[in-house]
Amino acid sequence: MATLQSWVSTLSNQLSLQSLASNNRSAVIHSSAVKANPRDELLQNENDCSKRGLILVGMGALTASMLPSNIASAEGVPDKYQAFVDITDGYSYYYPSDWREFDFLGHDSAFKDRFAALQHVRVGFIPTEKKDVHDLGQMEEVIFNLVKNVYAAPTQVPTIYDIQERTVDGKNYWTFEYELESPNFSRTAFATIAIGNGRYYTLVVGANQRRWSRVRNKLKVVADSFKMLDI
Template sequence: MAAVRSWLTSLPNQIAFASSGVNNRSPVVTSSLIKASSEDGSLTEKDCLRRRQILVGLGALTTTLSRGKFALAEEVPEKFRSFVDFEDGYTYFYPADWREFDFLGHDSAFKDRFAALQHVRVGFIPTDKKDVHDLGSMDEVVFNLVKNIYAAPNQIPTVYDMQERTEDGKNYWTFEYELASPSFSRTAFATIAIGNGRYYTLVVGANERRWSRLRNRLKVVADSFKILDI
């Protein structure tokens, strides 16, 4: 579990978008454009180049339409946006008025424009585990994470709630916790899941003084995290 401290940094092909209408019709290409003429019996260099261009273009169009279909299928709640990373295989919602920023050692992150402690971040590390249940019992894993990984030496950790959900054959553990120190306290939700040979973690939280007002909104973020097959 100590490996959780060292998140991998990557440069994913990341897409942030609001819910919008998408033309989800599949592309249609006539067969005469992608096969050799039966009269010639062979392809010239010009024919090969033309065929390659058509196939590459078709592949790019298919990928674009697939992503569009995914965006259309996801029902984004009002005042939220959807973040989808097809390269690294995950998606989640975040408040529409938050902006993207770099969070050291994490793959993606968004924060409130005025309150930096209000933010969501996602990181992942490689793993040979296939499911969160392979890590151990939920109680044991969650308490170990909060106490030994998330909490600083001067912070007192408290776990309030733990939940499990299953979507598309993948299991997700979401838990609420508080880290209290002499100067301030911060409360957050975290969601962990395993897929694609990776151990994913999403954390979304805020200053304790704002927590009661923001809790339900941030729970939407935590519950929206999903792994995409890559």
């Protein structure tokens, strides 16, 4: 038990220390928000326009043929959502189409509401030798320790409302709803955690508690859409 709690309690520090700045991130193509392979950037430096056009056509066909079959197609994205697909880091999810991308310290990708900045989604990951979320321990115990010791500040009171497990293409995901209550402010969120590709992935999507009843179902779509891709 002590070992599990110690491992979970270090996740916050590991995420903060992990460098995922923009200089390490590949370009995002917003046809359906696909994070492309870094080699596409080389095409921008090609001086011969006609040659560049031929290369782009060839690379476009090659990239399309290399995309994993479980990546969401534009036709499969729910109305009023957009797909973010990271073929380099091995994950995808949906986010509301009117949200904009922004940098969130220690995270690989993030999008927020244009008018309510606290209403946002963020995804981060850390290296791990574990193969599946079940390797972390008993689901309820792991999530309780995660919310209490990592997500909640010392001045916040955490409450967990719901825990769900789903399996997609043989990969397991834990999604849970929780609230962090402070004397002057409360925030409610969904989190989805999963392990694959040698990485521990975390998606968090939430909002101010006062807005939660209005946006809960909208944000649940985001939490449930997270998928790991084989890389």
